[in-house]
Amino acid sequence: MATIHVDGKQYDVDGADNLLQACLNLGLDIPYFCWHPALGSVGACRQCAVKSFRDENDKMGRIVMSCMTPASNGTYISIDDEEAKAFRATIVEFLMTNHPHDCPVCEEGGHCHLQDMTVMTQHHSRSYRFTKRTHLNQDLGPFIGHEMNRCISCYRCVRYYKDYAGGTDLGVYGSAANVYFGRAEEGTLESEFSGNLTEVCPTGVFTDKTHSERYTRKWDMQYAPSICASCSVGCNVSPGERYGEIRRVENRYHGELNGYFLCDRGRFGYGYTNLKDRPRHPLIDGATVTSDVALGAARGMINGASKVIAIGSPRASVEANYALRTMVGAASFYDGHATQEGELVKLALQIVRDGPVPATTITAMEDADAVLVLGEDITATAPRMALAVRQAARGKGRALADEKKVSDWQAISLADLLQRDSYPVFVASVDSTRLDDIAHATVRAAPEDLARLGFAVANLLDASSPAVAGLDEATAAQAKAIADALAAAKKPLIISGTGAGSTAVMQAAANIAWALKAKNDATGLALTLPEANSYGLAMLEPQPLADALEALASGAADTLVVLENDLYRRAPKAVVDAALAKVKSLIVIDHTATDATARAQVVLPAATVFEGDGTVVNYEGRAQRHFQVYDPKYYDASLAQVESWRWLAVLEAASGWKILDDITGACATAVSGLAGIVDAAPGAAFRIDGLKIAREPHRYSGRTAMRANQAVSEIRQPVDPDTPLSFSMEGYNGVGGLDRPAALMPYAWAPGWNSPQSWNKFQQEIGGHLRGGDPGKLLFAGGATQAYFTDVPAAFTPSGSGSGFRVLPLHLHFGGDELSSRAEPIRERASTAFVAIARADVARAGVNGHATVSVDGELVQLPTFISDTLPAGTVGLPAGFAGVPFVAYGVDATVSGG
Amino acid sequence: MSTPETVVKLAELTGKTQEAPFVLTDDERHEIEHEIAHYPDARAASIGALKIIQARRGWVPDGALEPVAKMLGIGAAELEGVATFYSLIYRKPVGRHVVKVCDSITCFMVGYEDIKKTLEQHLGITHGQTTADGRFTMLPICCIGACDKGPALMVDDDLHHDLTPDNVVGIVEAYK
Numbered sequence A: 001m002a003t004i005h006v007d008g009k010q011y012d013v014d015g016a017d018n019l020l021q022a023c024l025n026l027g028l029d030i031p032y033f034c035w036h037p038a039l040g041s042v043g044a045c046r047q048c049a050v051k052s053f054r055d056e057n058d059k060m061g062r063i064v065m066s067c068m069t070p071a072s073n074g075t076y077i078s079i080d081d082e083e084a085k086a087f088r089a090t091i092v093e094f095l096m097t098n099h100p101h102d103c104p105v106c107e108e109g110g111h112c113h114l115q116d117m118t119v120m121t122q123h124h125s126r127s128y129r130f131t132k133r134t135h136l137n138q139d140l141g142p143f144i145g146h147e148m149n150r151c152i153s154c155y156r157c158v159r160y161y162k163d164y165a166g167g168t169d170l171g172v173y174g175s176a177a178n179v180y181f182g183r184a185e186e187g188t189l190e191s192e193f194s195g196n197l198t199e200v201c202p203t204g205v206f207t208d209k210t211h212s213e214r215y216t217r218k219w220d221m222q223y224a225p226s227i228c229a230s231c232s233v234g235c236n237v238s239p240g241e242r243y244g245e246i247r248r249v250e251n252r253y254h255g256e257l258n259g260y261f262l263c264d265r266g267r268f269g270y271g272y273t274n275l276k277d278r279p280r281h282p283l284i285d286g287a288t289v290t291s292d293v294a295l296g297a298a299r300g301m302i303n304g305a306s307k308v309i310a311i312g313s314p315r316a317s318v319e320a321n322y323a324l325r326t327m328v329g330a331a332s333f334y335d336g337h338a339t340q341e342g343e344l345v346k347l348a349l350q351i352v353r354d355g356p357v358p359a360t361t362i363t364a365m366e367d368a369d370a371v372l373v374l375g376e377d378i379t380a381t382a383p384r385m386a387l388a389v390r391q392a393a394r395g396k397g398r399a400l401a402d403e404k405k406v407s408d409w410q411a412i413s414l415a416d417l418l419q420r421d422s423y424p425v426f427v428a429s430v431d432s433t434r435l436d437d438i439a440h441a442t443v444r445a446a447p448e449d450l451a452r453l454g455f456a457v458a459n460l461l462d463a464s465s466p467a468v469a470g471l472d473e474a475t476a477a478q479a480k481a482i483a484d485a486l487a488a489a490k491k492p493l494i495i496s497g498t499g500a501g502s503t504a505v506m507q508a509a510a511n512i513a514w515a516l517k518a519k520n521d522a523t524g525l526a527l528t529l530p531e532a533n534s535y536g537l538a539m540l541e542p543q544p545l546a547d548a549l550e551a552l553a554s555g556a557a558d559t560l561v562v563l564e565n566d567l568y569r570r571a572p573k574a575v576v577d578a579a580l581a582k583v584k585s586l587i588v589i590d591h592t593a594t595d596a597t598a599r600a601q602v603v604l605p606a607a608t609v610f611e612g613d614g615t616v617v618n619y620e621g622r623a624q625r626h627f628q629v630y631d632p633k634y635y636d637a638s639l640a641q642v643e644s645w646r647w648l649a650v651l652e653a654a655s656g657w658k659i660l661d662d663i664t665g666a667c668a669t670a671v672s673g674l675a676g677i678v679d680a681a682p683g684a685a686f687r688i689d690g691l692k693i694a695r696e697p698h699r700y701s702g703r704t705a706m707r708a709n710q711a712v713s714e715i716r717q718p719v720d721p722d723t724p725l726s727f728s729m730e731g732y733n734g735v736g737g738l739d740r741p742a743a744l745m746p747y748a749w750a751p752g753w754n755s756p757q758s759w760n761k762f763q764q765e766i767g768g769h770l771r772g773g774d775p776g777k778l779l780f781a782g783g784a785t786q787a788y789f790t791d792v793p794a795a796f797t798p799s800g801s802g803s804g805f806r807v808l809p810l811h812l813h814f815g816g817d818e819l820s821s822r823a824e825p826i827r828e829r830a831s832t833a834f835v836a837i838a839r840a841d842v843a844r845a846g847v848n849g850h851a852t853v854s855v856d857g858e859l860v861q862l863p864t865f866i867s868d869t870l871p872a873g874t875v876g877l878p879a880g881f882a883g884v885p886f887v888a889y890g891v892d893a894t895v896s897g898g
Numbered sequence B: 001m002s003t004p005e006t007v008v009k010l011a012e013l014t015g016k017t018q019e020a021p022f023v024l025t026d027d028e029r030h031e032i033e034h035e036i037a038h039y040p041d042a043r044a045a046s047i048g049a050l051k052i053i054q055a056r057r058g059w060v061p062d063g064a065l066e067p068v069a070k071m072l073g074i075g076a077a078e079l080e081g082v083a084t085f086y087s088l089i090y091r092k093p094v095g096r097h098v099v100k101v102c103d104s105i106t107c108f109m110v111g112y113e114d115i116k117k118t119l120e121q122h123l124g125i126t127h128g129q130t131t132a133d134g135r136f137t138m139l140p141i142c143c144i145g146a147c148d149k150g151p152a153l154m155v156d157d158d159l160h161h162d163l164t165p166d167n168v169v170g171i172v173e174a175y176k
């Protein structure tokens, strides 16, 4: 604690902060550019100047940069000082001498930090009369637009991209008044976290290209608090809609999960919801019908069935899955994961929910000082974790600074102290990963061998955990190095998950975490899961998918209801075909056209995550609510897509469910582990000052004219019975000074703060938790000590001859995720399907550029990719890619030239 | 994504010609390795490595960035940042002789502008340009430590001082 005096008033602040941060924490506005809560201070822009005085008697004072000055006890400063104000006005004018003043055509306009700061400093008119320096822009790929003339040289972009995100292909060139931020050569930005540039850059240099063609100003979009559906991290997002299309996805700050940053898949993968060929009307045998006709047909099929079974979905909400389970009964409710994946998710639940080490939050991961990633390429399977692990590695800079008594916000000093040093990160995986660049050591091996390595590490940490028989010397040495680093760490972190497809790998990871936990309470653990709501589905305890397919194939069941699931992604084609061939009636509820909807007699069009309300459970066991961004029917009354749970509530009329709260409440009551889901966000009755919370900013314009092409009279705004949000600019919008609950913040805006920096106005302290608590409700109450897992697998033995190879799933950031991979910009960024083969095996397989791969009887021709890292005897197939067959864990493929 | 933006490649911008693929010579490679050996972190040899290339080729061609960056264990973007920060690392071909005219404060006060004008008239180029015959490139330079004898300039590695509009032409003309 420190006492500081600002403009004659006394305040208590955290003495470890700099003055800028301390003042912002107090709600005092100082304009700034180069400082960013996640990036620290560099003192580059000079915008945050204040007057500093020696003591209360000093009347002269001197100008200092508040971001570079510690908030030490007894500091006297003035923000309002005339000279400081004049200085700041001059700085912004100076920074803008080359700026084109092109706000009307700039896509940053309306959520621009430069606009906000210019208004704040009251720089109203410019006096620069000379020629401006101009730059040529680069094509940076499908995600990010580039308009260098707008640059004010704050250096935030390179500090984020290079230092924070570990990217190597964005730099700064030139010097003095002629600096250029971009790639050395034009081309697609390589980092999977490039999209954050659009929010980090305080000007319109880097903007969202996916938004560009169908552009709408921030104040003219309608928003809702939403959750990214592209992995199990569950980053909080703020999607914006206009005219019935999602136009942009921006970060929605969460103090324990995504903080200020998203990954590119989550940010740019929304396009699937705007696809024209999505089911938006009920279909019977492919022909559009009314909802009533479709429901009647579905009811008839269900009533006339000898036996109805249902398959749930890890990409559908808890409510949707619960409604389906209620309709058919728990014994007939089947898992939407592939069979083995379902087992893996169950195991993960057991480890994280019931074990002694709960899942570590993303923010806490950044504090780890030794990390082992076992079996995962987290940049693909849980991307936001990878960004956090990069901060953990860099965290050594903070420790070095601490030793030298340097404040941790001194970004340049930290980087100078750190040089290329870092906290140890170990990556053990089946093939090279996108985190290898920060790894102190990497191990490449088949899943069995990764598990053996893990078990050996655990055994070194605690001899009472099972030993690994017949471990080779090299692996033993690797295990020793990893165990030593983890044992020496103050906050060791283990990350594993379902990505390697192996129970043994996850069990080994659990043993390591548990062995560490016995000695070190600060041990962290995180297990990644296949999809956004994998836990939510698993907690409803579905039966294994294989049993469903078998019941259908054998005729034990004749009618199938499928919820938001493309079965062809969950089992070999032949198995699904055989099952569906026997089905009398197939009803599919989905928002996306899949091979399964193509086979259905009845298709009921579901809402996407953007169009509906529901609850999902992330890798930590955090229940999070996503809210409907807009009502499609407002634009076109014939559109029929509604939440899957709503279709099911109508089909199951006896349930009495009318609104979201009814079904969420019913599920919470019926399923003990899910009791907390009602607390994920306030219910429909919640009001502030008697008002619902407005989805639209109060400056939303043009609503009267929106449907004028259909009728000149303005129709009533849609009513939202399910949530405390209104489809309108009417309602509570935060202008009155009361906080909206964090889970109900549709977008960030505060008076004078239009840019994403306005999130800083809603935190308990800058960069910390949101006021009132970060969104979501943790469902896991903390487990107990468990017995170690004891099934140490035998080492992988490649078949040395013939054409048989073990198939390993390779996870890629772009292209494997079912929904985002349908978005055009993601498709542009994704690689084509391929088969990876170890260099040593090229001759044995006889491949030459192309290979014919046969898995479970399915034959595909794929281009080959020769890998120097893939273990011999294995081939890698990109998981979830179109054109790549379904692969069960442990399956062999035959590979031959061709 | 249908309307591609108007895009001009940086390389085309500066009028560089597209050359054949760049290959580091063994000699360059050895000398860069030698330079790297002086430092605990190879990155520290960035400027040295660029100078090695420039000494042999007169400038640093685009194609050199990638292989040199690789040797230094950094990205090409970072090396280009270094290369473009320093005005005496040339990222465009220069003439046989580089005339570097001091425009810092003392020389400025004692007649830099006249010297510059004279050179411009005589050579037909201004700062940043090269004569059509490839003989001279003209660049501004920061204080070269000859303030007491200003105005001053350098041609290649030679310092010339006490310049006047009358003597400066003769000075540069001595460089063929």
Ligand code: SF4
Residues within 6 Å of the ligand: A150, A151, A152, A153, A154, A155, A156, A157, A158, A181, A200, A201, A202, A203, A205, A206
């Ligand atoms: S491009 Fe943006 S972030 Fe980068 S220096 Fe310029 S204004 Fe700052």
Ligand code: SF4
Residues within 6 Å of the ligand: A228, A229, A230, A231, A232, A233, A234, A235, A258, A262, A263, A264, A265, A266, A267, A382, A383, A384, A385
């Ligand atoms: S890390 Fe996962 S949840 Fe977060 S934005 Fe990326 S895909 Fe979405």
Ligand code: FES
Residues within 6 Å of the ligand: A020, A031, A032, A033, A034, A035, A042, A043, A044, A045, A046, A047, A048, A049, A065, A066, A067, A068
């Ligand atoms: S914010 Fe303090 S100098 Fe830029």
Ligand code: FES
Residues within 6 Å of the ligand: B102, B103, B104, B105, B106, B107, B108, B142, B143, B144, B145, B146, B147, B150, B151, B152
């Ligand atoms: S100012 Fe020209 S040599 Fe010093």
